[in-house]
Amino acid sequence: MYENWEELENSIQNCQKCKLCQNRQNIVLGQGNKEAKLMFIGEGPGADEDIQGLPFVGKAGQLMNKAFRGLGIDRNEVYITNIVKCRPPANRVPEEDEALACLDYLRSQVMLIKPKIIVLLGSTALKNILGKEYGITSSRGNWIEQKGILYMPTWHPAALLRDESKKIEFWKDLKEVAKKYNEINVK
Ligand code: URA
Numbered sequence: 278m279y280e281n282w283e284e285l286e287n288s289i290q291n292c293q294k295c296k297l298c299q300n301r302q303n304i305v306l307g308q309g310n311k312e313a314k315l316m317f318i319g320e321g322p323g324a325d326e327d328i329q330g331l332p333f334v335g336k337a338g339q340l341m342n343k344a345f346r347g348l349g350i351d352r353n354e355v356y357i358t359n360i361v362k363c364r365p366p367a368n369r370v371p372e373e374d375e376a377l378a379c380l381d382y383l384r385s386q387v388m389l390i391k392p393k394i395i396v397l398l399g400s401t402a403l404k405n406i407l408g409k410e411y412g413i414t415s416s417r418g419n420w421i422e423q424k425g426i427l428y429m430p431t432w433h434p435a436a437l438l439r440d441e442s443k444k445i446e447f448w449k450d451l452k453e454v455a456k457k458y459n460e461i462n463v464k
Pocket residue numbers: 319320321322323326331332333334335337338359435
């Protein structure tokens with residue numbers, strides 16, 4: 278665990294803790310408000326993210342931006358990151374050893390940000406954060422509370438690009454998140 282952002286940011290520079298270091302252009306640590314009440318966790322950087330060093334800036338990111346606009350949430354208010362911070366080759370799912378090697382950074386981010394709500398975007402985020410016993414199809418749309426954090430699993434935005442029917446569920450889940458987020462903000 279890293280005690281502060283400086284320690285975390287210094288440690289991840291030139292990280293070679295897993296094989297994903299071999300093909301990356303940039304490490305994508307995350308982006309947004311370091312005091313966010315609401316955090317989003319995706320899978321891993323894609324090609325655009327790898328080039329820019331920022332999360333969710335490609336096609337899936339444009340969908341997220343659209344969702345934020347629809348919900349009335351400013352992207353700069355929240356914090357967005359991924360399970361792995363380096364791009365897996367051909368956007369394959371991160372392997373177990375890679376996710377495990379990278380998890381210390383994510384755990385430290387959560388510890389430093391102290392979000393109230395975490396949206397888990399897709400199966401990779403769900404399984405690596407809450408456990409392998411969780412499945413995205415049955416878990417999505419349901420709040421799961423753990424150690425004072427409310428987790429909402431939902432579809433990964435890239436899944437919506439492949440399957441239109443998931444859009445309705447994704448939107449429903451995020452509306453639920455926005456509702457809860459607004460309740461927390463007025464408290
Ligand atoms: N998909 C992800 O899971 N994360 C990104 O940052 C971009 C696409």
